[in-house]
Amino acid sequence: MPAIGQSMPRAASRRMVAGGGRYLDDHAARGEWHVAFLRSPFPHARFTLDTAPARALPGVEAVLLAADLAAVCRPWQTTSASFPGLVSPAQTPLADGRATWQGEPVAMILAASRAIAEDAAEAIAADWTELPAITSPEAALAPGAPLVHPGLADNRAWGQEWRRGEPEAAFAEAALVVEERLVFTRHTGVALEPRGAVAEWDGGTLMLRLSHQMPHQMRLHLAEQLDLAVNRVRVICGDVGGGFGLKMHVYQDEMAVAAACRLLSRPLRWVADRMESLMADIHAREHVVQARMAVDAQGMITAMEIDDLQGLGAVSIYPRSSTVEAMSLLRVVGAPYRFAHALGRTTCVLQNKVPTGQYRGVGAPIGCAVTERLVEKAARARGEDSWQFRTRNLLRADEMPRISAFGAALHGLHHHTAMDQAAALIDLPALRAEIAAGRAAGRVLGLGVAVTVEFTASGPAIYGPAGVGVAATDTVVVTLEPTGELSAQASISEIGQGITQGLAQVLADAVGVPASAVQVGAGDTASSPHGGGAWASRGAAIGGEAAWGAGRLLRTQLLEGAAALLQAAPDSLDIRDGAITDAAGVPRMTLAALARTMLFRGHEMPQGVTPGLSATYQYRREADPTLANNGVHAALVEIDPLTGLVRVLRYWMVGDCGRVLNPLLVDGQYRGGVATGIGEALLEACRYDQETGQFMSGTLADYLLPMAPDIPDITLGHVETPYPGSVLGAKGAGESGTCGAPAAVLNAVNDALAAASGGAVTEMPIHPMAVLRALGAMA
Amino acid sequence: MTPARFAYLRPDTLGEALAVLAREGEGATPLAGGQSLMPMMAMRMARPALLLDLNRVAGLDGIAVVEGALHIGAMARHATVLAHPLVAAHAPLLPLALREVAHPAIRNRGTLGGSLCLADPAAELPACMLALDATLVLANRAGERGVAAVDFFQGLYATARRADELLVRVEIPLSPGWSPWFAETARRHGDYALAGLAMMCRREAGRITALRIAFLGVEAAPRRLPEVEAAILDSADAAALLPRLLSPLHAEEAPAAWRLHLAQVLLRRAMIGEGRHAAA
């Protein structure tokens, strides 16, 4: 039985669940000093620091400032050919005299313990002069607004206009135009394991342990900034307790640890605490969107227009640029539907807030929410069931491949199949009857639907032309051990999503061994090959192909060796269940025996035959810049009309991520993604004081994550449309849940409100007070 | 998030503990379950010079009926109180409220005394003490004094406890014929309440003839609201009085206007719960 497609538990699960995970903080370096940062308590301030009182504390080894690290670390600045004219100032590990966001590191203390380092951070005599701070994106654009950085012309960082067809004419001719302004409050990803860095300097080599998604990318950045030969830098990402996009970027604090280690040749350890994580990890998805949709008399969408204002934070994050989120948002607008005319305006502004970055789903959850809210509004305005409105407007499978009006490449999407499956899974008639009965009994119930298109597994065409050093190809190296097992190293990284299990199953089938005999490692640049790591849901779609390619190469080599030994033609042999067999499957020799011969008894091998026990395969997808996938989400919510609280009672998701390598892994990703999206819709918000700009969500008592009781049962369905351009045909799955859930919940709440009062909410997360206002129950 | 430096003492007897407090005064901070104090220390919002660990002090966690009152020791854990038969029999308001306090792991460590001495405005137990008309018994080296719950809670995290005193127990008068009502609203189960209401009332021939109510999460500290109680006894719309009487707390996620709204909702629900007004 093939391993691909089987629900196999992750090999690492048992160890993780039993507390055997070895995360960044579990690795101590002999003689290490502990690091704490003094961070700016203000969103924008000039400062001078007197470090003498801190240095005088027993146990304090050094206090470093911007100038100290400047001696060993070059500044970095985000530029991208995708974002011509991008305004994003250079960054250094520590702010120099002026902090531009609350939480920006300004001084670094090295001490015998973290507690002493924190004592010292308090002891630094800091003289802060508060400067006017910009937090709201709209205020950033106001004429005469204070500048986020001195010397800027204004706070605008980047913008673009997108136009296809004749949108103005389409809107002028429309039978119906629906419009909405939607506000999305910042949120952040919360990984169980915080970021951190453990650095060692060993005779000219920097070894840096990070909790990061892309070890090779970081290795290159470190070499560049610290002026080291790249083969003098080793980055190790061991067990990583969650990434979600937080751990893709170059952070000042992590770079500071590396620079200080280089400067002082001492082992250093810094692990963010939860308060640092919430204030200094990237935030994401702060947008004010004005959008409209034109519909003709037949109920066909003809055009969409969107005006998106994005708050980037103090800089556009390095190296990918925070503006990627706005691009990703625009690409998703209207993507499931058929229309020809599009107008898009994107404006990205700087703010005195922590930088934003690519977080699970990037701009797609917003693009989907905007689209699906307008779809609901249009259907409602037509007095029509929105399911019907969708079915009519969704692109049929035979209308693809095509480029959407907002420029996205669509291929192989089966919306109608997914809709049918979702309708069956939900049992739509029964659910509608249940809702009607509940409403008749006074309950405030609503059903919300969202159709998603998501662009996963980005290929080289995304960052390559942008001139950004992000690898979109991935590599697997696989070796037959002398005992018959396979050991592999992947450039895809394991961040808890379980991809190494998926790759093990692919390798097992590619070579012909049981999955339990395959061990896949990742994350250490000293052993894993070059490649992209974990981003854009690429593990199965790109890493899977690399694993397949490596496995097939190795299989060919092994058959060549076996054929020579057995005096048979290679194509008369097969490898099954760890043994060389004849074509009929009769075992001829075990792989262990073959490997031993090849390795230890080379003298027995026929002349000229040295096929090798290792194979390397680098996979590069040449066609299709991204792999589009699709899904249908539905949420049933209940509103407590007295308190405004919303509960998601049930949730359904049908996804098509192409070939499913391991249903357990995909289901886990779908469910986790939906939980992320429900949190985004109802709870999670990075709040700032409107007057002072102070960050108000600095603990997990203030930043509300969904907890187990807040997440309902999630019923999943799968449509499997393999991507035809690859061997395995997998597409991305890790962010799909997040892309659709905010839209489904928003629509469900508005469905309930429409029935109860005719009101609506337009701000995410949906605050109970907004619900009460929409119900007319509160002023 | 590591605590500032502190000294640590873990006495075995109440006498030793009180002696330390007499000597150190405000410099010493008692440690009960640590579920509030330890995070505050980790954030350096609390910086005790000396941490006085009460967890080995004998005799502070008893639960018993003594002379017409239910006594609960300050070190009784939330989980113990929640499940105790004497509490179920004589102060059934407490299990109703404790179900809403945090999560099981926190309730295994957190104590009644810790919650009352912390006096978090959103905590359930302080409001319950008012509704139960409890007396809080404080001890110092000189002896004990009882403070009525209405006098104990004095503002945001402020109580009548003096620096040399420990809370040793609460005394809840037995109140046959009284019944409890408790409800609260929180964004997520187990969170501190945005608004909550603890109520005890006595009915005679279907009429409420006496009651005590206290809100939690709404104002800086729980207090009795005599005008509201009187309005309820008069069958008037008591909730309509709240905008004038309450000064709700404000936070970014939980603005004052919402808390006030929730307080009104809860009071109306309590009345429905008691079979009085049919108003929503």
Ligand SMILES: Cc1cc2nc3c(=O)[nH]c(=O)nc-3n(C[C@H](O)[C@H](O)[C@H](O)COP(=O)(O)OP(=O)(O)OC[C@H]3O[C@@H](n4cnc5c(N)ncnc54)[C@H](O)[C@@H]3O)c2cc1C
């Ligand atoms: C995630 C989380 C959620 C929570 N949710 C809730 C909730 O919903 N509702 C709620 O009410 N609480 C909640 N809590 C707090 C919890 O109930 C605490 O246990 C309680 O508030 C304090 O009790 P403690 O025994 O842990 O006290 P500690 O944290 O040890 O002490 C608290 C304070 O009381 C003082 N103190 C303690 N005992 C005495 C004494 N005998 N005499 C004098 N002073 C004393 C201490 O010096 C300290 O100042 C939550 C806690 C957490 C971590």
